[in-house]
């Protein structure tokens with residue numbers, strides 16, 4: 292594996308078209324069997340400076356394989372206007388100094404981001420609708436309900452605060468549960484169907500993720516049950532909870 296770095300200095304006003312051109316050119320990199328991965332970064336302190344990092348299976352594969360192949364003319368046509376802006380274009384061999392840092396991904400990232408939670412709740416409410424114990428409670432649910440609950444879960448697990456900013460946050464969620472008189476068997480069924488849906492849509496099944504995920508569901512459903520009882524007086528305002536890994540951080544090998 293060899294790493295190619297290409298440094299560009301893009302004149303002011305051409306940055307937008309440059310990034311768009313590279314996004315189109317990158318479609319050829321994505322198809323190239325010689326390319327491992329690629330990433331275009333822009334300098335925060337000096338916005339005219341860009342660095343493109345491409346890993347190639349070898350320098351020869353890059354120079355003969357990719358450049359001699361059928362994808363290259365299409366790639367080159369997109370980036371040709373920026374060739375004169377190149378400051379450096381060289382191959383680097385990685386040394387033994389490498390590793391990963393101590394940053395811990397959020398549960399949201401580990402799960403696969405917003406799309407993973409949307410798949411989860413779509414599947415979940417499909418089965419909920421026909422469930423004899425809890426289906427009737429959801430008979431008149433808003434068609435957007437699966438998406439709203441996905442937004443809530445995403446925010447809880449460390450994703451963007453879209454439920455807070457776009458859907459009324461905690462107060463709105465609470466209002467939807469008040470006076471529903473959820474029973475313990477209904478709560479259990481809700482948890483059980485959501486755990487089934489997690490398997491069915493392929494949410495990560497590692498012990499650490501599932502322990503944290505199920506921990507939140509256990510906590511959240513017990514609160515939902517308590518708050519749904521007639522006469523309950525839950526706090527009317529609170530932040531959306533933020534759930535973390537707890538005592539078992541992600542196992543990253």
Ligand code: HEM
Nearest residue numbers: 428431432433439440443464467477478481508511512515
């Ligand atoms: C961790 C546990 C739970 C979470 C995170 C959760 C989340 C939510 C959210 C975010 C909403 C509002 C969606 C919107 O913005 O419109 C909602 C509504 C609702 N929830 Fe829950 N919920 C939980 C547990 C439960 C349980 C255990 C039940 C019943 C067994 C339940 C029944 C309902 C119902 C019936 C609605 C209203 C649906 C509609 O007609 O629009 N929830 N829930």
